[in-house]
Amino acid sequence: MSPRSPREISVLVPPDLAPLYPDDPSRIGPYLVLGRLGQGSSGTVYAAVDTASPSADDRLVAVKTLTSPELDSPDAHPALEQRLRALSNVDSRRVVVPLAFDGDANPPWLSMPYLAGERLSHYVTKRGGLGTGKLIALATGLAEGLSALHARGVAHGSLRPSEVLLESHGPHIMECAVAASAEHLRGSGATWLSPERFGGGPATPAADVFAWGAIVAFAGTGRLPFGPGEPEEIAERAAQGSFDLDGLPKGLRPVVGRSLDPDPERRPSLREVLGAVIAVWQSENSASENVEGTDASQATSSPDRDELALILEREWHAVEPPARVPEVVRLEGRMSNRRPTRTLFLAVGGLLALGLVGAGVWGLSQVSDSDQGEEPVSDAAEEEAGEEEPSAEEDPLTMVVRFDPAEQESPGSGPWVYTPVDRDDEPVRNQGVPSHSAWAEQWEEAGEPAEAVIAPDAEVLCAKFCAAPDHVFLDEEGRGTWELTGADFIGYLSWGPVVIVEVTFAEETEEDGEPREIVRITELFTD
Known part of the structure; x- marks a missing residue:
């Protein structure tokens, strides 16, 4: 060679x-x-x-x-x-x-x-609430990550499930460089904002503890802790301390509930959070060991931090x-x-x-x-930038299409089949949330099925397909507002129901016969 x-x-x-x-x-x-x-x-x-x-x-x-x-x-x-x-x-x-x-x-x-790895938001959306072992591993890892940030004088300020990456060694906190302002988080981020942050307050360790509690509640139940609704409705429930922890392991409910207290002075410190979560792990471990006949005094002995980290990391070895x-x-x-x-x-x-x-x-x-x-x-x-764009009638860059995961021959690798759709009337709002299939039936086919490729980093705004049960994120025009990526949407096409979306194709035209590339996806839905 x-x-x-x-x-x-x-x-x-x-x-x-x-x-x-x-x-x-x-x-x-x-x-x-x-x-x-x-x-x-x-x-x-x-x-x-x-x-x-x-x-x-x-x-x-x-x-x-x-x-x-x-x-x-x-x-x-x-x-x-x-x-x-x-x-x-x-x-x-x-x-x-x-x-x-x-x-x-x-x-x-x-x-x-x-x-x-995989974002926590996507992982929970696909699989539902985490089991106790994985949830304790997540809660511990997030608390340790936030503690590491606070030790250097940095408050995250905008922690959400989409900013937690899961890989084979456990959770990792991302997007720490810029603390997003409350103004830019009040939309899809309202669930994770403490009342003082929603009101415009600065990023603080206490606000991070609130975000920790909301994320652990979501990961453990598969539901939003303050329920669905418009940002102002969610913020009002958060300010009243009206959260739902049903389905969360009982041992975790006290510390998560304290973390979601509207008053930042009453929230626990991260040291208290870690101590409470480790105590739950020891209690669960002790119960499991006792079932197998192991001496309880041995089962409840406290492991050191490194030993505990190795034990908890085992929960994530499946995320390869x-x-x-x-x-x-x-x-x-x-x-x-x-x-x-x-x-x-x-x-x-x-x-x-x-x-x-x-x-x-x-x-x-x-x-x-x-x-x-x-x-x-x-x-x-430069030459490509100067090329004349195709006319909207002959080759529209934006259209409404139906994606049916059942029609995808290669849901993991593509190309992906879509069908253009249209409707003569305006969707009726405030009549209840329809099922995916009922919503799709309201749209008529407006063209032949075709194939496209989806950029993994395509901008995706979802309304229903990405969300926890009974949760919808819509703007005034019935368009999705929850931010994801093309990779998340590709994953959805391997397991989800039919979905109606508006897609935007890349301006570059492919060679004849080659699938077009989708660079933006916005789900259309109603409530």
Whole structure:
């Protein structure tokens, strides 16, 4: 086998990595950008290569550009720099922390270890409430992560189930760089906001304890602790202390109930939270051991923190990430804003994937001190930007379609079958929440079935399909407001019922016969 060019490196990448958009950066700081991992209200996350790393399985990192509304004012950047510096010193066992950052860049960015797992919101939506073992492991991991943040003077401020990543070593708290303002959280985030935060108060440890209690209640029951409804209705119940913990393990109800107290002064400290949850675990462990005939005094002996962490991590070993695949990245030549040229390393791909891929955090990087200038967009991208868009009549970019999971031949990998639909009348509101099938029957087919691919980082706003039982998130026009990703929607198509959505296709036209790419999905529903 001929030696590899010094301008080529091998990298282990996710098998479903989404391509870059024409205006995406090709480099961020010292990192070479490969593709998109996700996009949300606070910025875009890219898969990138640390070219200084000597090992193929340590080269991949996640780099996020921060475009949060909270950073619109120049006065916010010194505070961001201070927060990122504090975050970089946080214990990383339960928190995704920065490896490197630049708060003065435009836009600011930070790099993080690449993690592969599943968001808690998606996990609970698919499977319902967690069993006692997993729930105690989750509650302990989240409390330890928040404690690590608070020890460095950082309050998360906007913790939600969608910002908790589950992988084979347990839960990890994400999205710590910017504490979203209450104004931007009052919509889909109302359930997780303490009354003082909903009223515009600052992020505090006590508000994080409230979010901990709401997340544990949701994870344990599969229901929203303050019930469904408009944000103001949810906030009013939270302010009255009107929550529902039915179905939560009895041992956890006292500490979760105290955490959801409307008065922040009456909420427990995280030290108290950890002590209470560990006591529940010891009680459960003791009962289980006694059933098997073990001496109770031995069963109730207190394990040390490291031993307990290992015991609780066992609960998450079933959450295994997909194996990454080796690819060769060519470094020579001028970089454009297109995805760098990548070649699948086929000769020993299977062996490398098995030998190099492990569970957990996928890599640490050493950051190069050299400055990288911004590269211009390639001529090809400029030419594409100048191409004339197809007319809406011939090739509409946005349409309403029906997705039926029963019609999907390859629900995990696609392409995915959709059918255009339409209706002559306006949906009737405030008549009760229909079933998925009853709602779908109100729409008439308006075209032939076709196939599309769904970008894993597509923007998704759901109304009913993603939510806990009896929960609907709608705006005034009957459009979904709960933020998810294309990857979440792809997962839904492997298990959920029929759904009516408005889809937006990428503007780039594919070759004849190739499926179009969906970049935005909004569920349409009624109540």
